[in-house]
Amino acid sequence: MTKVIAVANQKGGVGKTTTAINLGAALAEKDQRVLIIDFDPQGNASTGLGIDKEDREITTYDVLVDDMSADSAILKTNTPNLWLLPATGDLSSADVDMTEEPHRLLRLKLGLERDDFSNANYDVIFIDCPPSLSVLTLNAFAAADSVLVPLQAEFFALEGLTQLILTVRQIRENLNPTLHISSVVLTMMDSRNRLSAQVEADAREHLGDLVFQTIIPRNVRLSEAPSFGIPAIEYDTNSRGAEAYRALAGEFLEKLG
Numbered sequence: 610m611t612k613v614i615a616v617a618n619q620k621g622g623v624g625k626t627t628t629a630i631n632l633g634a635a636l637a638e639k640d641q642r643v644l645i646i647d648f649d650p651q652g653n654a655s656t657g658l659g660i661d662k663e664d665r666e667i668t669t670y671d672v673l674v675d676d677m678s679a680d681s682a683i684l685k686t687n688t689p690n691l692w693l694l695p696a697t698g699d700l701s702s703a704d705v706d707m708t709e710e711p712h713r714l715l716r717l718k719l720g721l722e723r724d725d726f727s728n729a730n731y732d733v734i735f736i737d738c739p740p741s742l743s744v745l746t747l748n749a750f751a752a753a754d755s756v757l758v759p760l761q762a763e764f765f766a767l768e769g770l771t772q773l774i775l776t777v778r779q780i781r782e783n784l785n786p787t788l789h790i791s792s793v794v795l796t797m798m799d800s801r802n803r804l805s806a807q808v809e810a811d812a813r814e815h816l817g818d819l820v821f822q823t824i825i826p827r828n829v830r831l832s833e834a835p836s837f838g839i840p841a842i843e844y845d846t847n848s849r850g851a852e853a854y855r856a857l858a859g860e861f862l863e864k865l866g
């Protein structure tokens with residue numbers, strides 16, 4: 610059974626794309642078949658996986674707006690077991706271009722159900738959401754089984770979660786009755802920093818078991834890898850960042866049972 614997981618946080622720059630790519634790559638390394646859907650007009654997941662703009666012929670925009678099949682858009686990455694449904698900047702107009710559509714918030718879900726896509730045998734699909742609670746993110750929530758929230762260790766980290774939790778609840782009540790936040794991963798942590806420790810303590814107190822034990826440290830290799838178009842777990846396979854995402858993948862699979 611394919612697990613569809615929206616990687617979401619309306620706050621920008623908290624590690625959504627880094628987590629989608631590297632958790633995805635670490636799971637792929639553990640023989641899971643992983644698809645990353647780039648659902649952000651910034652196209653960072655596509656760039657970070659080495660797919661040049663010229664090679665993104667069919668994109669998430671086409672699946673959402675033009676009824677293209679997801680299968681036709683998906684590209685194999687250089688990482689074994691890792692596939693990508695790429696995005697380009699035109700995704701930013703999908704919102705407006707879908708206004709005529711009757712099921713505006715179900716476009717991604719319908720796209721993934723088109724042409725027997727569900728038979729494609731992926732173990733995990735990560736939807737890399739944009740930094741907003743826009744129509745795009747709502748489409749991701751309508752299509753997903755659960756939501757994974759990267760939380761950056763900084764002062765207002767938990768504040769933004771309230772709005773996210775309310776949005777997930779609304780989608781659950783209206784469109785997707787089993788949607789839930791399945792996990793929270795603490796990112797860019799610096800163990801020597803008192804603020805990081807405080808954010809971790811608060812998160813564990815308020816969110817309990819939702820928070821992964823594994824913490825992603827601030828690690829420069831994680832930020833360098835995208836410019837080489839490969840996951841950090843390949844770019845510097847023994848780096849602390851790579852090891853952390855491998856540990857996260859282990860915990861993730863345990864949680865899935």
Ligand code: ATP
Nearest residue numbers: 621622623624625626627740797826827828831832
């Ligand atoms: P956006 O909201 O713009 O989509 P995002 O939530 O996807 O951002 P990322 O793009 O993954 O966040 O990360 C933001 C920046 O921080 C990037 O430059 C990334 O390389 C860097 N970064 C992410 N995680 C780490 C980390 N653990 N250590 C060091 N740098 C990191």
Ligand code: MG
Nearest residue numbers: 625626649653
């Ligand atoms: Mg991103």
